[in-house]
Amino acid sequence: MEKWEYRSIKFETKGFMGGILEIEEFNHQLNNFGEEGWELVSCVATSQGQGTTREVIAIFKRKKF
Template sequence: MERWEYRTLKFFTKGFFTGGTLDIKEFDNELNAMGSNGWELVSCFDTNQHQGSSKEVICVFKRKK
């Protein structure tokens, strides 16, 4: 039976009035670092802040134990 371990990362957006901007360079760097360590991204979603803007982006990764 395969066993998996999971890890969750949370990225906070910036700017309340600008609609919650995500630092794409930081986001890409972190995703690439996780991938280099054998983690696979299985889900990514955002949470609502105000009138549809994003407060944070949550990413879930898995890899075999």
């Protein structure tokens, strides 16, 4: 039976009302996790209200050996 381990990381958004994600830093972090064998499973944006996002949470998994 395959076993998995999971990891979540949180990215804060910028801007007066939030909602601005520093995409270069975001991609850099995603690539770092990919290099370590983590696969991105999901991304969730937390709502601050009126369509703005306060945080983005990325969820990863990789096989446990």
